[in-house]
Amino acid sequence: MRFESSEKTVAIPPGATILEQLETRGMTQKEFAKRMGMSEKHISRLINGHVELTQDMALRLESVLGVPASFWNNLEAIYREKLERVRKEKELEEEAKMVEHFPYSKMVTLGWIAPATDKKERVYNLRRFFEVASLNLLENLNVPGIAYRRTGRNEKSDYNLAVWAQKARLDARKIKTEPINIAKLEQSVERIRAMTMEDPETFSKELVDLLAGCGVALVFLPQIDGSFLHGASFYDGNHIVMGLTLRGSYADIFWFSFFHELCHIIRGHINNSAMATEEQEEEANTYARDILIPPEKYKRLVDVKCFTRKCIITFAQEIGIASGIVLGRLQREGYVPYNKYNTLKVKYKINGQHDTAA
Numbered sequence: 001m002r003f004e005s006s007e008k009t010v011a012i013p014p015g016a017t018i019l020e021q022l023e024t025r026g027m028t029q030k031e032f033a034k035r036m037g038m039s040e041k042h043i044s045r046l047i048n049g050h051v052e053l054t055q056d057m058a059l060r061l062e063s064v065l066g067v068p069a070s071f072w073n074n075l076e077a078i079y080r081e082k083l084e085r086v087r088k089e090k091e092l093e094e095e096a097k098m099v100e101h102f103p104y105s106k107m108v109t110l111g112w113i114a115p116a117t118d119k120k121e122r123v124y125n126l127r128r129f130f131e132v133a134s135l136n137l138l139e140n141l142n143v144p145g146i147a148y149r150r151t152g153r154n155e156k157s158d159y160n161l162a163v164w165a166q167k168a169r170l171d172a173r174k175i176k177t178e179p180i181n182i183a184k185l186e187q188s189v190e191r192i193r194a195m196t197m198e199d200p201e202t203f204s205k206e207l208v209d210l211l212a213g214c215g216v217a218l219v220f221l222p223q224i225d226g227s228f229l230h231g232a233s234f235y236d237g238n239h240i241v242m243g244l245t246l247r248g249s250y251a252d253i254f255w256f257s258f259f260h261e262l263c264h265i266i267r268g269h270i271n272n273s274a275m276a277t278e279e280q281e282e283e284a285n286t287y288a289r290d291i292l293i294p295p296e297k298y299k300r301l302v303d304v305k306c307f308t309r310k311c312i313i314t315f316a317q318e319i320g321i322a323s324g325i326v327l328g329r330l331q332r333e334g335y336v337p338y339n340k341y342n343t344l345k346v347k348y349k350i351n352g353q354h355d356t357a358a
Contacts, residue, residue, distance in 0.1 A: 003049075004082075004087075005086060006085075006090050006093065007089065007093065009089055010082070010086075011079055011082035011083045011085070012079065012082075013047075013049025013079050014049075014053050014076050014079055015046055015047035015048055015049050018046070018047055018065075019047055021065050021067070029043055029044065029047070035064045036060050036061075036064055037060070038060075049079070052076065052080075053072055053073075053075070053076040053079075055069070055073060058070075058076070091134060091136070092123055095134065098123075098135050099119050099123060099126065100119075101159045102159050102163060103159070103160050103163060104116075104126075106224055107129075110222060112129070113125050113126070113129050123135065129163075130162075130166055160224045163224060164221060164224055164232070164243065164245075165232055165234065165243070167221055167243075168221060168232065169236050169241055171219040171221070171243075172217035172219050172239065172241040173217075175208065175217040175218070175219070175239075176212065177212045177213075177215050177217050178212065178213050178215055179215050179238070180214070180215030180216070180239065180240060181214045181215055182214070182265070185214035185215075185216065185262075185265065185266060186266050188214065189262070189291065192207065192210065192258075192262075193291060193292070193320075193321065194320060195207060196255050196292070196321050196325060197320065197321065197322055200348050204220075211242065215238075216239065216240045216241075217236075217239050217240070218244070219241070219242070220243075220244055220245075221244070221245055222245065223245040230244070230245055230253065230256075230257035230260075231243060231244040231245065231257040231258065231260065231261045232261070233261045233264050233265055234270050235270060235271075240270070242261050242265065244257055244261070245257075249347045249349070250345050250346065250347055250348070251322055251324050251325060251328075251346040251347070251348060252322075252325040252327070252328030252329070252345065253328070255288075255292060255322075255325060256288045256292065256325075256328075257288075259287060259288035259291045259292060260284040260285060260287070260288040261284070262287075262288075263283065263288060264276060264280065264284050267280070267283065267284075267287075269283075269284070292321060292325055292329075293319065293321065293326065294319065297319055298329075301315050301326075302335065307336050309344070312326050312327055312330070312341065313344070322346065323344045324344045324345035324346050327341055327344045328345065
């Protein structure tokens with residue numbers, strides 16, 4: 001006898017009632033099959049719940065057992081409903097095991113999702129957040145064609161990335177964009193680069209509007225610990241989403257991440273069904289590095305070997321870029337210690353305000 005069950009529901013097939021009727025009458029399944037005009041195999045499958053009790057079957061049962069067809073039809077309907085309920089409850093039980101991998105508490109703190117202590121309630125909330133009928137439909141948490149910049153990975157980072165990318169997608173829908181125009185976007189690179197000299201209060205709205213005019217919805221999101229994420233870009237419907245965190249907060253990191261993602265968009269790295277390759281990530285790193293500080297000019301600075309505060313400021317002014325960006329690169333490449341001249345490095349805040357590092 002086929003009994004399907006979950007923690008709350010048991011689905012009992014009509015066959016159990018048929019079997020009771022046969023036992024009451026002392027009738028064998030072989031005799032019953034003959035009276036029903038059906039094979040013993042089919043009757044066995046019916047009793048065990050492996051085949052549906054059809055209306056034709058219900059009428060035959062009414063004649064053979066004297067129990068109204070409506071009774072059998074109702075019993076079958078109840079069984080099928082409970083089977084589906086068991087399936088859904090089992091699926092929910094399985095999804096509840098996934099919940100602990102998502103940064104749920106952080107999402108609540110950020111106001112991205114409703115508070116919930118019960119795991120199954122969290123499943124329902126996460127389904128709504130991800131816009132899926134089941135968390136199992138997230139397909140290993142991959143965002144098709146996504147390209148992103150992050151500096152590490154652990155067992156939860158993919159879950160954190162999936163959450164972050166979905167929030168970027170949801171926020172991007174609030175931005176009105178023009179049709180995607182990659183050529184126009186590429187023509188705007190110099191204007192965008194000049195924004196590195198401006199305060200976030202000045203450039204942030206212009207940057208969002210400029211990209212929206214090229215079909216790119218730019219959103220700024222706080223970092224989720226453990227995602228190691230600086231930024232990501234991907235197609236969503238009729239626009240491209242570019243999401244940036246202020247991970248690290250400093251202007252040099254922000255702008256490097258921005259131009260890194262811009263490269264992915266301009267060079268078509270996000271057109272693939274898979275994530276960006278290591279080669280494409282390296283290409284984006286090179287693009288961002290060279291857009292911010294042209295290679296030949298940087299070589300001249302390094303060759304001169306003047307890494308004083310004054311030299312850094314003068315060089316930055318000559319190439320039209322924030323001095324903190326020059327300092328950040330010199331520090332990363334070992335020309336200047338990390339504890340020197342840090343007052344040149346501007347620190348951005350998520351709300352567009354900024355302050356200066358101590």
